[in-house]
Amino acid sequence: MKDIKKRQRGYRNLRKALCVGYANKLAERMVQHNGYRTIGFKPQLVQVHPSSTLKTDEDGMFPNYIVYHELIATSRPFMRNVCAVEMAWVSPILKKLEKLDIDKLSGGSGRSIREESEKKVTSLPKKEEAVAGVPDDRESRIQAARDRFLARKGKK
Structure with a gap:
């Protein structure tokens, strides 16, 4: 026991x-x-x-x-x-x-x-200052992407 x-x-x-x-x-x-x-x-x-x-x-x-x-x-x-x-x-x-x-x-x-x-986050620069020269509206960004794609396609 x-x-x-x-x-x-x-x-x-x-x-x-x-x-x-x-x-x-x-x-x-x-x-x-x-x-x-x-x-x-x-x-x-x-x-x-x-x-x-x-x-x-x-x-x-x-x-x-x-x-x-x-x-x-x-x-x-x-x-x-x-x-x-x-x-x-x-x-x-x-x-x-x-x-x-x-x-x-x-x-x-x-x-x-x-x-x-x-x-x-507070020490980061403002969005406008960080991305200078890049368009904000959607259509112009899409167009810029198309232009880059076509430029790459044309080089090949």
Whole structure:
């Protein structure tokens, strides 16, 4: 009996270590169905792969949180090699993920990508200045394209 409890505790510790170590591979069960939403930078809806041995509870539902090893895209995205994790293990990770700045983590300046793109857009020259001499109306652009095509065709 002691050996079984010791083994169960060992598996529980292993699942906890997987939860912490693979925090970027966490998924949360959707409320209305057995599908999951990956947690992280780009969340997506996924299903548990049919070959998975993940067990359902008494109501036929999968666990609320799982860790997966890989995503497979067939007709639908599936998670393979999954194991259940407990909410108590996931809560501290979610709190850290809320505060995490992906840009800073990847060696960026710490400013958001949106701020930098807005700054670049405001520093760009006006459209009229950048494309001087090119007609704006549709018909003249079409005619200019025809002229270029005919000029190339005539050279051959």
